[in-house]
Amino acid sequence: MSSNATSANLPPAARQLPRADLAALVRAIGSIPMEVSETRTDIDIRIDAGHLLALVDALRNRPDLAFDYLRNVSGVDQSPEGMELKYHLYSFKTGYSLQITVPTGTGHPHVPSLTGHYPAADWHEREAAEMFGFVFDGHPNPRNLLLEEDLHIHPLLKAHPLQAAEVMQGIESGPPGFTI
């Protein structure tokens, strides 16, 4: 079995590229208000939910960026300030990777769904929706994924106690004011 063939199929810039270049390219998009900063591993773009689709359009369609792969969607409960959504994108064509942060309010904030741009967003968004209570506008199938179908709790919120299952079964009492 020959398994060590060499081919030209490796993406041209598959190695991680300098972050400074990427930050400049992202700023060049213009017209969208954003804050660019750095995390330990990636460039971070902070942007309002209303501008998310326009930004993703630009990131996906500009040939010098060409972000074609949605790695991950992750909610973060930043209460009492609000909540955040973190999107991680990667480009197989240019080798760039970045993070988008979308701050939202608490409760059930509306965020546009990225399923139109990245079909991979489907399950990621369903998971974020049930775990945090986000509402993804335009999602084709917004049902619970990991939790029970008719269970409308959001376990990854900081206000949700660790032992909620025991509370539900009546074995333990939850924190004051907690109901399911």
Place this chain on the structure above:
Amino acid sequence: MSIWPEEKLLTPAEAEFDTVDMTINIGPQHPATHGVFRMILRVDGEVVVDCEPYIGYLHRGLEKLTENNDYRQAMGYWDRTDYLAGMACEHAYVMAVESLARIEVPERAEYIRVIMAELSRINSHFLFLGAFGADVGSFGTSFIYAWRERERIYDLFEEVAGDRMFPTYMRVGGVAMDLPENFEERCRWLLGSIRQGIEDLDGLLTGNEIFVERCRNLAPMSTERAIALGITGPILRSTGLQWDLRKAEPYSVYDRMKFDIPWRPDLQGDVFDRFWMRLSEMYQSCRIIEQCLDEMPKGGLVLNADLPKTLRVDNGEAYIRYEGTKGEYGVYAMSKGGNKPYRMKLRSPSFCNLSALREMVIGSYVADAIIILGSLDIVLGEVDK
């Protein structure tokens, strides 16, 4: 551009006379679903018209538990995600914490980690070969062949870490203890045994015309579509794209390793190519382990000596990408100070690969749907978290 491809629903029977679709439930307790996974198929005769996957039966709240535990305590949960490759999951987790806390790892520990991660990869791929052979119809033979080598790998893990499936061997800043005295000798012997095992399975399965005929041209997938659906790992590579995080964004000591990403000119991402890709990768993992054994420092610390009793981490966030056995094993970690992570999210490769199942099985036969599911090589512990 439409997100969902136009469904190829029309069967010859349907074109001529009216038929009634039937709904079949498969799982959650079903041997072909490789764990507690349920899918509801709508079939027209033998042809799958629609498929709705249901997951979450093994949901244990990994992320919530991690937020509520000390950085070191939480590690025990992480090798229970992809439980066929516990060492690899631990490696990704400790990399995330080290990135947040900016902790250095001794060189010898990095080599040990890579050896363990690659042995895990071989172990996981062996299970795939065995179980997939059973899915296709070799009954128990491929399973038993695969188990012989897996037992030997687990024996070695037990000797190194004290446990077989859930070793909890990695530590933030290194590994728990140094290798046992005769490790190198035993590991080299094991590699010979593994190579023999791969060849045996290769002969049993690839050498079987029925097996090959059954798998070829089944659910082929283009590279563009695979990327759009978020598929990574061996399934993405089987579409012909030579992309592996160990080469694309190297971590640990992978940038010093010489290995190839298997490739054939006629790769088309079908079920056979996925099988072939995993089989070929195992030889490469053996090469990596051999280089580690040759190159690793023969002595020295295996755990950072300057670690505090309680690990407290500054504010910060990181997204660690790790080439897990099933694909991109991503860990998004956020710290707001203190001894617990504020948020720890697992981007599990099985989860993302499984989300493409619906698209793959529509239009195939019911019997093939089982094989397509098998070819995804999911681990429900990782899907459900």
